Amino acid sequence: MSETVIVNAGWFIDGTGGPVRKNIRLCIENGKICSISDSGSGDSRKGRVIDFGSGTILPCLVDSHVHLCMSGTDDPVARKKQLSADFDDIKDLISEHIKRHLSYGVLAVRDGGDRYAHVLRYRNEYSDIKKMPIGIRVAGRAWHRAGRYGGLIGRSLQENHSLAEAIKIDHEENDHVKIVNSGLNSLKEFGKETLPQFGAEELSDVVKIAGKCGRRVMVHANGKKPVAAALAAGCNSIEHGFFMGVENLKIMAEKGIVWVPTACTMKAYAEHMKHGSIEYEVSRMNLDHQLEQISKARELGVIVALGTDAGSIGVHHGSAVIDEMGLLIQAGYSLPEAVKCASINGADLTATDDFGILASGKPATFLAVTGDPSKLPGSLSAIQAIYINGTSASGVLKSD
Ligand SMILES: [Zn+2]
Known part of the structure; x- marks a missing residue:
């Protein structure tokens, strides 16, 4: 039998969205949490003690929308190069992005696609990945x-x-099917919608075929019609969903279809556009509108999974999770609710069973950040420790 480990936490967020608990004692055996109790409540189990008494423990995170082939650089030359790079030229950049995710406590990512399927090849062939505790x-x-x-x-x-x-x-060994069903958001004309690329019937056939081989369908869709077609087809998630409207949100709540709003893309655009330019104004308005939609989604009970679209301009792998979590909170989510969007909701969407909720009987896979919860989400930039199945994996925090 393996040793018993006792973890003392100043604050504890369990990933269910419930309130933050104070002064908690976690007991870990065989890589699993065997009890969670209030410190001093009389749990007499003995073991090696790890002290995070001045820190906060929370579940590991999932970024449900990334593009590992691209960085968040705003240098047009570098972006062009990344877009046309061959595998040998891009694999180190992918490794770097994965390390960045790990250093911010992101232990699973869902990639939204790249032109040459380099990320797929990387996942299948590149041996470095096997040494890193991340689900791709x-x-x-x-x-x-x-x-x-x-x-x-x-x-x-x-x-x-x-x-x-x-x-x-198709012979690509992908984990999910990504369909693009609208255009990009206009940065020149607020709320401009594009027509669907595919109809509900076509998409419905896709959902059936994909489902037969165990694949889920993620749909890039902005605007009412493109989102409505994807929802009618029974897709698994809507990516972005800018300007989708309340009726679509209601259908999502009803059908349990997940929304990945990627609001931080518009925050990043606003920060990169010249103040006073039309693009600056429109990206700010897009962001505000998206925050209103997120607030409505929360009210309606739509399942929201945190995704950043890391690789978009100004959206950096790993650190963007802090921005997106901050925006969810700005839209009305409590911190534990935002953590839930970034942990179990993402874990469910990516079919990652190993983490999400910290409860008795679940894997002892968690992050410890310095300070009380008021320092979150910013304190994700200085994670104190990562534990995977009860064992410290904090070595992954040493990025570059
Ligand atoms: Zn994307």
């Missing part, structure tokens, strides 16, 4: 309609196939 779920190349947005992250559908047929005969 990949889309490979996303699908889009020829002539419409999506070439940066995927491939277009050949004209002689239906989308479902193309997916059926």
Whole structure:
């Protein structure tokens, strides 16, 4: 039998969205939490003691929307190079991004696709990844309609196939299917919507085919119609969902379809655009509108998973989780609710069983951050420790 470890935590967030608890004693045996009690409540179990009495313990995090092939740089030359790089030129950058995620406590990411399926190849072939305790779920190349947005992250559908047929005969060993069903958000015209790339029926066939081989369907969609088509088809998640409207949010709440709002992309745009420019004003308005939608989603009970779209301009792998969590809080989420969006909601979406909720019988996989919860989410930039199945994995915190 392995040793018993007692962890003392000043504050404790269990990932369910419930209130922060103070002065908690976690007892760990065989890599699992065997009890959670108030310090001094008389739990007499003895063991090696780890003290986070002046820190906060919370579950490990999931970023449910990233692009590991791209960095958050705003240098157009560097971005162009990253977009056209071959595998050997990009694999070190992918490793760097993974290390950044780990150093911010992100132990699982869901990739939203890249033009050449480099992330898929990296996940399958690159041996470095096997040494790192991170779950990577990949889309490979996303699908889009020829002539419409999506070439940066995927491939277009050949004209002689239906989308479902193309997916059926596709040999990419992806974990989920990514469909692009609208354009990008306009930075010149507030609230401008684009038409769906695919109809509800086509998407419904995709959901069926993907489901047969155990794959979920994530749909990039902004605007009422593109989102409505994806929801009618029963997709698993809506990515971005800017300007989708309240009716769509109600359907999501009803059907349990997950929303990944990626609001920090607009915050980052606003920070990178020249003050007073039209792009600056519109990205700020887009952000405000998205925060209103997030607030409504919370009220309606929509399942929101935190995703950053890291790799977009100004959205940096790892640290963007702090920005997005801050925006959820700005939209009305409590800190524990925002942590829930970033932990169990993401873990469920990425089918990561190993972590999400800290409870008796669950794996002792958690983060310890310095200070009380009022320092979160900022204190994720200085994580004190990561434990995976009861063992310290804090070595991963030493990024570059
Ligand atoms: Zn994306």
